[in-house]
Amino acid sequence: MASPRDINQRFLRPAHLPWVELRSTQQSRQAYKRHQHAGLSIGAIVDGETCCVCDGQEYRLRYGDIIVIPPQVAHSCNPVASQPRSYHMLFLDASWCLAQFAPAASQLTIAQPVIRDATLFAHYLEIVAMMAAPPSPMLASRLQALFQALPLIPSVPLPVHRASRQLGDHLLENLQRPLALEALAKTFALRKETLIRLFRQDTGLTPGAFLNIARIEYAKSRLRAGEDIADVGYQSGFADQSHFHKTFVSYTAATPRQYARGRSISDNN
Incomplete structure (x- = not known):
C-alpha cells in the first residue's frame, strides 16, 4: 500500500468562509479507523467503490453517490477489496449547520445517509470546482443551497448516561x-x-x-x-x-x- 505521502490529496479552506473545508483525494487505498467529526460531513465518490459503516449500518458507495454523516456520528469509509477510490469530503461547521434551522436545532439526524441524485451530485461537483478556483461570491449561497437540499432532520439529543x-x-x-x-x-x-x-x-x-x-x-x-x-x-x-x-x-x-x-x-x- 502506498504511503499517505504519495497519495494525491489536498485540503482547501476558504478564508472568507471559515465554516467549510474541502478534502479531495485521488486513487487512495488508505483506510481509516472508526472516527467521528464535530461538524457535518458530506462525501461524494468520483471513482471506485467505498464501504462506509455509519451509525452501525454498512453502505456500498460508488460513482455518483453522496453520503451525509451528521456531527458526532461514528463511522468509517474504507476501500473495497483494497482497490483505489477517489472522493471529495465537505466538512461544515456544526454551529453553522444548526443555525440554518428556525428555531436553531440542537442536533441533526438523517434517516437515509446515502443519496443517489444526479442533480445534487452535479451541484456538489460545481462546489468542488468553485473551491478550487479563485474566490467566488457565489460559493456561500451554493453551499447553503446544497445544505438545504439534504434530508437532514433537526432533533433533540438522545439521553446519555x-x-x-x-x-x-x-x-x-x-x-x-x-x-x-x-x-x-x-x-x-x-x-x-x-x-x-x-x-x-x-x-x-x-x-x-x-x-x-x-x-x-x-x-x-x-x-x-x-x-x-x-x-x-x-x-x-x-x-x-x-x-x-x-x-x-x-x-x-x-x-x-x-x-x-x-x-x-x-x-x-
Whole structure:
C-alpha cells in the first residue's frame, strides 16, 4: 500500500468562509479507523467503490453517490477489496449547520445517509470546482443551497448516561494527561469494563478511540492556525512525533504535513 505521502490529496479552506473545508483525494487505498467529526460531513465518490459503516449500518458507495454523516456520528469509509477510490469530503461547521434551522436545532439526524441524485451530485461537483478556483461570491449561497437540499432532520439529543457524559468531558478537557480509566470508574462506583461498555453504547466509540479523535481534532485546529507540527503533536497529548504521525494517519488517512499544507482559496496558488 502506498504511503499517505504519495497519495494525491489536498485540503482547501476558504478564508472568507471559515465554516467549510474541502478534502479531495485521488486513487487512495488508505483506510481509516472508526472516527467521528464535530461538524457535518458530506462525501461524494468520483471513482471506485467505498464501504462506509455509519451509525452501525454498512453502505456500498460508488460513482455518483453522496453520503451525509451528521456531527458526532461514528463511522468509517474504507476501500473495497483494497482497490483505489477517489472522493471529495465537505466538512461544515456544526454551529453553522444548526443555525440554518428556525428555531436553531440542537442536533441533526438523517434517516437515509446515502443519496443517489444526479442533480445534487452535479451541484456538489460545481462546489468542488468553485473551491478550487479563485474566490467566488457565489460559493456561500451554493453551499447553503446544497445544505438545504439534504434530508437532514433537526432533533433533540438522545439521553446519555451521566458517567459517559462526564468521562467525555474529562477527556476533552485533559488531552495531555487524562486520568486512568480505573480511577475514573471508581468515581462513578463502576467497574472499568462497565464504564467502557456504557461509553461505547452512548458514543459508538471506546474511551481510547474518543481520546485519540479529540487529540487529532485539536491538532487539526492548531495546524490550520499555522502552528509548528512538532509543537502541535505535544500540545495534543502525544508523547513523541512518531506516535502523533501514526495516529494522525490512522484517523485521517493523511499526514500532519499534508493537512497543514492545505491552502486557503484566497491564496490563488
